[in-house]
Amino acid sequence: AQKITQTQPGMFVQEKEAVTLDCTYDTSDPSYGLFWYKQPSSGEMIFLIYQGSYDQQNATEGRYSLNFQKARKSANLVISASQLGDSAMYFCAILSSNTGKLIFGQGTTLQVKP
Amino acid sequence: ETGVTQSPTHLIKTRGQQVTLRCSSQSGHNTVSWYQQALGQGPQFIFQYYREEENGRGNFPPRFSGLQFPNYSSELNVNALELDDSALYLCASSLLIQGENIQYFGAGTRLSVL
Numbered sequence: 001a002q003k004i005t006q007t008q009p010g011m012f013v014q015e016k017e018a019v020t021l022d023c024t025y026d027t028s029d030p031s032y033g034l035f036w037y038k039q040p041s042s043g044e045m046i047f048l049i050y051q052g053s054y055d056q057q058n059a060t061e062g063r064y065s066l067n068f069q070k071a072r073k074s075a076n077l078v079i080s081a082s083q084l085g086d087s088a089m090y091f092c093a094i095l096s097s098n099t100g101k102l103i104f105g106q107g108t109t110l111q112v113k114p
Numbered sequence: 115e116t117g118v119t120q121s122p123t124h125l126i127k128t129r130g131q132q133v134t135l136r137c138s139s140q141s142g143h144n145t146v147s148w149y150q151q152a153l154g155q156g157p158q159f160i161f162q163y164y165r166e167e168e169n170g171r172g173n174f175p176p177r178f179s180g181l182q183f184p185n186y187s188s189e190l191n192v193n194a195l196e197l198d199d200s201a202l203y204l205c206a207s208s209l210l211i212q213g214e215n216i217q218y219f220g221a222g223t224r225l226s227v228l
Contacts, residue, residue, distance in 0.1 A: 044116070047218055095215055104158075
């Protein structure tokens, strides 16, 4: 079985500072994908960044980077230069290669302070 | 904009009724997945369709059923609604190819069962 654990229910960050959202995972699949999604209050789940388990380099997408530590089974999201619009719920997810389903964590609520 | 649209945005039903939720996938995507998200929780996988065939199912009873059409639109049907079915229902489309399988979500349908 696969599992995602996000231990931070809520986080605060000052505008323009960087913040790290934690994610650990458990899987027995030899190949898997890790994802981060942002969910504003409107409800839409917005794809942010993807990391394949065999990728040698950490993924980056603009202000988002994924700190992938395979041995520790962690896939933390780093948001640099936080903006007020970054305030939202953030979900880490793992893709099961067998079923194609995403398994999500409980999420972390991020609030950016002006 | 993800190119995935869902309708309706909100819906109110009473216990025992039936409901149909609709999703229009991103053009060219051959896979659609449906998720249920209860308040304060991460989304839970309901099922996935690939080229109009069910391609995986989560831990949901048979009264949750789906269809995928040749034009990549899809439906989620729920019979005999229960109070616990109140949730945000998310549709995600993806292009199932070897390697990455990034799922792009719509804004969801908020279902309230009274």
